[in-house]
Amino acid sequence: MSRDKALHYSLKFLAGLSVSSLLFIIFYLVSESSIILQEVSPTHFLFDNNWHPTEGEFLILPIVLGSVFIAFGAMVLSIPLGILSAILCQFYAPVWFSKPYERIIEILSGIPSVVFGFWGVIIIVPLLAQIEAPGTSMLAGILVLTFIIMPPIVLIANNAFINIDKIQLQNAMALGMSRFSIIRYIIFPNAKRGLLTGMILQSGRAIGETLAVLMVCGNVVQFTGNIFDPIRTLTSNIALEMAYAMDLHRSALFLSGLILMIVVLVLILLSEKLETSTKSS
Amino acid sequence: MIILPTNRNLADQVLKFSSWFCGLLIIGFFCYLFIDIIWHGIERLSLNFLISDPANAGRQGGIAPMLVSTLLLLIICISIALPLGIACAIYLAEYTNEHMWFAKFIRHSLAMLASVPSIVMGMFGYAFFVIALNFGFSILSGALTLACMVLPFIIRSIEDTLRNIPQIHRLNASALGLSKWRCIFQILLPMAGHGILLALVLGIGRAMAETAALLYTAGYVTRMPDTVFDSGRSLSVHIFDLSMNVPGGEPSAYSSALVLVILLLLINASTHWMAKKIRHRSNK
Amino acid sequence: MTIFRTTLIITAVCFLVACNNQQSTFSNSGASASSLAGKLIVTGSSTIAPLAAELAKQFESMHSNVKIDVQTGGSSRGISDVRQQISDIGMVSRQLKAAETDLSSHLLAKDGVSIIVHKNNPISELSEQQIKQIYLGEITNWKKLGGHDVKITVINKAEGRSTLEVFLKHFQLKNTAIKPTIIIGDNEQAIKLVANNTSAIAYVSIGTAEYDIALNVPIRTLPLNGIEASTKTVLSNQFPLSRELNLITKGELSTLSKAFIEYTRNSTISSTIEEFGFVPVVTR
Numbered sequence: 090m091s092r093d094k095a096l097h098y099s100l101k102f103l104a105g106l107s108v109s110s111l112l113f114i115i116f117y118l119v120s121e122s123s124i125i126l127q128e129v130s131p132t133h134f135l136f137d138n139n140w141h142p143t144e145g146e147f148l149i150l151p152i153v154l155g156s157v158f159i160a161f162g163a164m165v166l167s168i169p170l171g172i173l174s175a176i177l178c179q180f181y182a183p184v185w186f187s188k189p190y191e192r193i194i195e196i197l198s199g200i201p202s203v204v205f206g207f208w209g210v211i212i213i214v215p216l217l218a219q220i221e222a223p224g225t226s227m228l229a230g231i232l233v234l235t236f237i238i239m240p241p242i243v244l245i246a247n248n249a250f251i252n253i254d255k256i257q258l259q260n261a262m263a264l265g266m267s268r269f270s271i272i273r274y275i276i277f278p279n280a281k282r283g284l285l286t287g288m289i290l291q292s293g294r295a296i297g298e299t300l301a302v303l304m305v306c307g308n309v310v311q312f313t314g315n316i317f318d319p320i321r322t323l324t325s326n327i328a329l330e331m332a333y334a335m336d337l338h339r340s341a342l343f344l345s346g347l348i349l350m351i352v353v354l355v356l357i358l359l360s361e362k363l364e365t366s367t368k369s370s
Numbered sequence: 371m372i373i374l375p376t377n378r379n380l381a382d383q384v385l386k387f388s389s390w391f392c393g394l395l396i397i398g399f400f401c402y403l404f405i406d407i408i409w410h411g412i413e414r415l416s417l418n419f420l421i422s423d424p425a426n427a428g429r430q431g432g433i434a435p436m437l438v439s440t441l442l443l444l445i446i447c448i449s450i451a452l453p454l455g456i457a458c459a460i461y462l463a464e465y466t467n468e469h470m471w472f473a474k475f476i477r478h479s480l481a482m483l484a485s486v487p488s489i490v491m492g493m494f495g496y497a498f499f500v501i502a503l504n505f506g507f508s509i510l511s512g513a514l515t516l517a518c519m520v521l522p523f524i525i526r527s528i529e530d531t532l533r534n535i536p537q538i539h540r541l542n543a544s545a546l547g548l549s550k551w552r553c554i555f556q557i558l559l560p561m562a563g564h565g566i567l568l569a570l571v572l573g574i575g576r577a578m579a580e581t582a583a584l585l586y587t588a589g590y591v592t593r594m595p596d597t598v599f600d601s602g603r604s605l606s607v608h609i610f611d612l613s614m615n616v617p618g619g620e621p622s623a624y625s626s627a628l629v630l631v632i633l634l635l636l637i638n639a640s641t642h643w644m645a646k647k648i649r650h651r652s653n654k
Numbered sequence: 655m656t657i658f659r660t661t662l663i664i665t666a667v668c669f670l671v672a673c674n675n676q677q678s679t680f681s682n683s684g685a686s687a688s689s690l691a692g693k694l695i696v697t698g699s700s701t702i703a704p705l706a707a708e709l710a711k712q713f714e715s716m717h718s719n720v721k722i723d724v725q726t727g728g729s730s731r732g733i734s735d736v737r738q739q740i741s742d743i744g745m746v747s748r749q750l751k752a753a754e755t756d757l758s759s760h761l762l763a764k765d766g767v768s769i770i771v772h773k774n775n776p777i778s779e780l781s782e783q784q785i786k787q788i789y790l791g792e793i794t795n796w797k798k799l800g801g802h803d804v805k806i807t808v809i810n811k812a813e814g815r816s817t818l819e820v821f822l823k824h825f826q827l828k829n830t831a832i833k834p835t836i837i838i839g840d841n842e843q844a845i846k847l848v849a850n851n852t853s854a855i856a857y858v859s860i861g862t863a864e865y866d867i868a869l870n871v872p873i874r875t876l877p878l879n880g881i882e883a884s885t886k887t888v889l890s891n892q893f894p895l896s897r898e899l900n901l902i903t904k905g906e907l908s909t910l911s912k913a914f915i916e917y918t919r920n921s922t923i924s925s926t927i928e929e930f931g932f933v934p935v936v937t938r
Contacts, residue, residue, distance in 0.1 A: 093550045100461035107458040107525060108479040110518040114486060114494045141830050143813055170392050177389035180374055190393065192638065193400050199575035199634040200403075201606035204627055207613055208403070210843075215850045223807040223835045224851065236399070241523070241572055248527065248568045252534040268374040269382040282533070286526045293485030293522075299582050300488075300610070308812070308837040319836055324487040328582065329839045331489070332700065332728025333748075333814035339730065346490045353485040357478050426929070427704040496727075501740065507695075507725050590703060590725045592711075601723050614842045616704050617865035617931060 115350065121343035128337060134344075140310040140326075142338040149345060151312035153352060155320035159227055159302065160295035162316075163234035168288060170235070171242030178243075179250045180272060191247065198240035206301035209233040214305055221317040225307035228316040233301045238291040245290070249283025250276060289360060296353060299324040323349040404631070411628035414621055420629065424592050427616050428608060433626055435594040439509060439602030440578070440633070443588060446513035446598065447520060447577050448570065454517070455524030455569060460554055462525070463532035477526075484522035491519055492586035500587055507601040512588025516577045523576060524569040531565025532558060560648075567645045574637055578630065581606045605630050691719035692910045698732020698745030700840070701859070702762065702899050705930040706745055712926070713917050722914065729816065733757065736904050742911050744902040748816030759900040760915050763932035766860035766896040767817055768883030770845070772852040773872040777801050780876055786825050788855060791833030796853060809844050809856035810834035817841075820897045821857055848873050860893075861885055861931020888933045899932060 129147060137148040174194070178187040213232055218224030253276055261275045307319020308329060321329075323345045331342055376382075418432060425431030458476070466473035486494075495515030505511045535558055543553040559566070581604075589601030590611070603611075609626045612619030696706055703726045710722035724745075727735075732744030736757060750759045769785060771777060777799055780788075787793045788806055797803040810832055811818040822829060836854075838844045844856040845863065849871050860883050863875050875883040878895060887893035901915055917923070924934035 096551050096554075097465060100457050100465065103454055103457035104461040104476055107454055107521050108476055108483070110521075111479045111483045111486075113498060114483075114490070117494050117497055118490070139830060141813060144828070144830055146830070170396070173389040173392040174396060176385065177393040181386050181389055182393065190397070192635070193397065195571050195575065195638045196631055196634045197396075197400060198572065199578040199638075200627075200631065201579045201581050201609060203581050203606070203610045203613065208406075210846050211850060214847070218851055222805055222851075222853065225836050225847070239396075241575070244568060244572060245527070248531070248564060251564060252531055254534075254536060256536075262375060265375075267379055267382060268376055269379060269385055271374055272385065273381075283530050286530050289481050290484045290522060290526060293481055293483075297485045297487040297490075303839065304614075304843060307835070308839075309834060321837070324489065327487065328489045329812040329837070330814050331493075331730075332839070333730055333812075333816065334728075335730050335733070335814075338814060346487065349487065349490075350482060350485070353482055354478070357481050361474075361478075427708055507723060586727060589723065590707070591723050592707060593721075601725065611704070614840055615700055617842065617845075617862040618869055 115347075118343055118347040118350065122340055122347045124340035125337055125344050129341075140321075142330075142334070142341045147341055148310065149348060151310055152321050152323050152326050152345065153348060154312040155227070155306070156296055156322040156324065156349065157352065158312075159230045159234060159306070159320065159322055160292060162227070162231035163238055163295045164288065164292050166231065166235040167239035167242055167291070171239050171287070172246050172284065174239075174243045175246035175250060176272065178247055180268065191244075194240045194243045197236075198244065202237050202298060202301040203304075205233050205236050206304035209301060209305035217317065223307065223319065225305055225319050226317045227306065227320045229305040229307075230302045230320070230322070231316070233305050234295050234298055237298060237301060238295050241294070242287045242291050245287030246280070246284055249280035249287070252283060253279035285360075285364060289357070292356070293353065296349065296356075297324060299328045303328050323352075407624060407628050407631060410621065411624035411626075414625035415628055419625060423594070424608075424622075427619070428592065428612050428622055429616065429619050430622070433605065433608060433629060435592055436603050436605045436608045436626070437629070437633075439588065439595055440605045442509050442595065442598065442602065443513050443516060443584070443604055444574065444577055444637075446510065447516040448573060450513065451517040451520045451524055451573060452566075452570065455521050455573075456528055456559075456566070458521075458525045459528035459532060460559075462529045464550070464554060464558070480522040480525055483518065486519075488519070488580060488582040491515060492583040495583060495587035506599065507587065507589035507591070508599045509588050509595055509602050510598045512584045512602075512604070513598075515583050515587045516580060519580060519583065520573040520576050523572040527569040527572060528562060528565045531562040531568075535561050563645060563649055567641065570641055571638060574641070575634070578634060578637075579606060580604075581610045585610070605633070690717045690910055690913055692721075692908075694720070694722040694743065694910055694914060695725070695735075695741040696722060696743045696745060696901075697725040697727055697735045697741040698902075699729040699747040699899075700726040701747045701765070702745040702901075705763070705899075705927065705932065706901075708926055708930070709918055709923060710914075712923070713914055717913075720910065730814075732902065736902055739904070742903070742908065743915070746900045746902050747897065748819065748900070749898050750900065750902065757902045757904050759898075759902045760919065761898055761935050762901050762918055763899045763927045763934055764888060764896045765899055765932050766883065766885060766888035766893055767820055767857055768860045768863060768878065768893075768895065769855060769857050769876040770848055770863050770873045771855050771876060772848055773874050774852050775801060775874070777876070779880075782825060782879065786827060789825070789827060789832050789834075802853070804853045807835045807847075807851055807854040808833065809836045809838055809847060809854055811844075811857070812837055812839050815839070816897050817857065817859070820895060824895050845871060845873060859931060860888060860896075861928075861933070865931050885928065885931065885933050896933070 133147040134149040137146040139146050140148050178190055209229055213229050214224040217229055257275055261271050302322050303325035308321045308325055309319040310321050326345050327342045334342055421434050422432035462473055499505050499511035499514050500507055543557050584604050584607050590603055591601040592603055595602040605626055609623050612623035703724055707724040710724050714720055729746040732746045735741040736744035794806055796806055841858040841862045844858050845866050848854040848856050877883055881887055881892050888896050927934040
């Protein structure tokens, strides 16, 4: 049985290796942000007038809100779209439709975000500009982000539906349950773990998406609450200014990256609380 | 596809209508996208485009070096991330339960890793692989960075699939006297086949779609790479450069995007085909 | 399982072969009589990168034992890489600052900066005062300037960018005072936004604008103080608004670096510089 023990320890090691990159990343962010944390007091990040690092202003709060709300909006749109698509594929559509449909979704999940951002600029932004100028807005960002994160949700949800306990399913059918009831009472609870995985991973992608939101959000540091107004996200903040940022400015940008990771951690812990509370109910 | 009894009740009809609506919406969107790419990209598309080097900053010429770089990146990324991911998933699914702190730590870390912005990943890849490990701007650095980004998807997909396999199979295996090693590799992993397939498809999709991270690790060079230590531009970086950086690069960007979509189609099709062959073999 | 194992083995073998190849890349002698050999790494501004890559390609075709890798990462990366000797030459799309006395700059080209509006915008010229008022938010509607009754969409560049700094310096504005509607990063982004929005105004590189106008993109440059905005007027020093594109180095130059920099300052490559929309600086 020592072969088994060797397997156990090597698997444990490899598992630790898989997450080691995250530790390095956090360490990197912390060390690069240390410069600004030493020089500037944290009240600046909440109470300054605006974000102008070259002139000593470091207001980060609206940028954080921008990131969070745009990801939230995209999730609100793409979760129903994604899950309904998977339901279509698995339960309602004939095979000649669902197989090609799956292939199409797989291709969509591989298209670079710059392509979606490009379409956002030439199609979505002018469309929104007709409703309210300037068109580059939180809503544009939400829509483009939805296109990007929805395909993997469909794939993961699809897999979750395939994965369910066949025996429960057969029992339900033997009991004469209707299609809708089976979907709602048997399949969904069974698939919940897989669905949650998909949602958590893609919410990460939504918060971390850089290029596409950079192109369509307007990048003005403000948070008015109006979805037709431009906003800036933490990721586009970094991408926009990193190319020319020196010293303190550069460190400030790394700080926005670090804050992003902290926000993500908070959201993950919150969602875990939500998960455990629904499980016990 | 799961065959369920049909019913005419209202809830079923509503669900049917709304899921068809979503599906057709997405198909419509994709058709629009695809037609747009084909319309603008087809004029430059030719055999010459696929096998020649770029000229005039990519506005003319072809994309051969980019194709090679992209494929190299993909192969190296997957061959590192897939085994590592499978190992981690096996560990999480078979050796831990969900309440152990180590399992929670890994799950949360993976979720955080999936949220790292691609540009931060690029800067990290630059600082770690390019500078600290001295791989330089190279396909190797790019592939390793991609592997970090792709791992969460691979691990979570396979872990979920493994956890969903009913306990009875493991009990049967130990009743037959199989060691844990055999149980995992000869019984459970083959049963998790479609989870591994999902992991592969998600990983490939994510890797092909990545731009910002590769720009700072695999680099910008348009030369055909000789080795994995050479810098090489991926197709997604090429599309980005042509559409957002080089004036007049749009026609070539469209053609490159068309090639990317066709490449994705081919790779995914062959992945599914390989999976089917493996399934048939294990079903004998 | 065997397919999985064999693919792993094949990949590992390819990897090892590729690693071994790294040694032999520079040992084959080309047919060219040039004695220059080695590798240069050039990093920095993404504005200069396409031009530098093209010049590098031309240089490589003249000296077969030379490899020049051009990478992006921004002007600040160019500076820090040269300082840490990670790269041999840096590309910086601005003048060196006062604190950067440890570096030497070699002027590669100039890049004019001009205001652009949509082609259908009836405004044909704006005075400097009017431009200032638009950017400070004092004039918010085009009708006040004789145009349509529509709100002005003011496009500004992101903080730290040299085009922004040149703009601010010329119009004597502070970035904190500007009231932008949209903030962008690259020139192409601004051009795309203006091309799709008849009420937008932005400032971009003249060469990029000219190139796109020649491709029928619906934008128009505005003259400044009566002087037309074109690469010709920048070349003749009539047009006041332009920024420098520099190659920077630290300390003493290697033979290869010196040869390449001299190549870039040769008047024979002026046509290449113009192809990218920049203004050549002919050496005396």
